[in-house]
Amino acid sequence: MKIGVLGLQGAVSEHLSATKRAMDSLGIRGEVRWVSHRDHIDGLDGLILPGGESTTIGRLMATTGLLQEIKDAVEKGLPILGTCAGLILMAKEGDKHVERTKQPLLRVMDIKIIRNAFGRQRESFEVDIPIRGLKGKPFRAVFIRAPAIERLWGGAESLAELEGRTVAAKQGRMLAFCFHPELTEDTRIHEWFLELCKG
Numbered sequence: 001m002k003i004g005v006l007g008l009q010g011a012v013s014e015h016l017s018a019t020k021r022a023m024d025s026l027g028i029r030g031e032v033r034w035v036s037h038r039d040h041i042d043g044l045d046g047l048i049l050p051g052g053e054s055t056t057i058g059r060l061m062a063t064t065g066l067l068q069e070i071k072d073a074v075e076k077g078l079p080i081l082g083t084c085a086g087l088i089l090m091a092k093e094g095d096k097h098v099e100r101t102k103q104p105l106l107r108v109m110d111i112k113i114i115r116n117a118f119g120r121q122r123e124s125f126e127v128d129i130p131i132r133g134l135k136g137k138p139f140r141a142v143f144i145r146a147p148a149i150e151r152l153w154g155g156a157e158s159l160a161e162l163e164g165r166t167v168a169a170k171q172g173r174m175l176a177f178c179f180h181p182e183l184t185e186d187t188r189i190h191e192w193f194l195e196l197c198k199g
């Protein structure tokens with residue numbers, strides 16, 4: 001199995017190591033690749049879009065040609081996991097600011113997002129949240145200047161809510177989280193994604 005982590009900006013190495021740990025715990029023999037060029041997409045079984053700054057990652061994706069390459073691959077069925085800024089990039093619709101500035105997005109998932117949705121004084125916090133589809137205890141979710149999902153439609157379903165807002169969603173073989181699963185020891189979310197990549 002070959003899994004790529006988009007490595008243009010953000011929490012890249014954390015996802016590389018979380019994915020390797022998830023492979024070990026499932027007994028999957030695989031390879032985790034750093035993706036920084038459009039030629040790196042071909043042959044992947046799954047791709048992770050990390051957190052960071054969605055404006056920067058989006059702009060770099062557009063200039064490298066990765067934006068169109070990834071969009072085409074996802075439309076042909078490539079599974080993707082997006083966390084925080086990665087989730088923003090997956091959304092078909094952004095907030096007013098996103099739409100006005102036309103920041104580049106993949107626009108592959110039936111969700112509308114709001115950037116930096118959890119307020120200034122709470123820009124970063126951790127909370128245990130139950131996630132539908134994830135076996136066992138609630139997940140320790142690390143929120144860092146996190147977005148929220150304001151609306152879902154079509155094939156997208158909500159997996160978790162916080163303060164009445166959706167913070168995790170699934171659509172087919174796409175998983176999206178407003179928080180950072182790669183920053184904890186718990187690899188259940190990465191394992192779930194690897195199972196989707198196998199199927």
Ligand code: GLN
Pocket residue numbers: 050051052053054055083084085086088115116144145146147
């Ligand atoms: N606030 C960032 C953005 O809007 C996302 C933050 C993150 O990925 N931790 O792109």
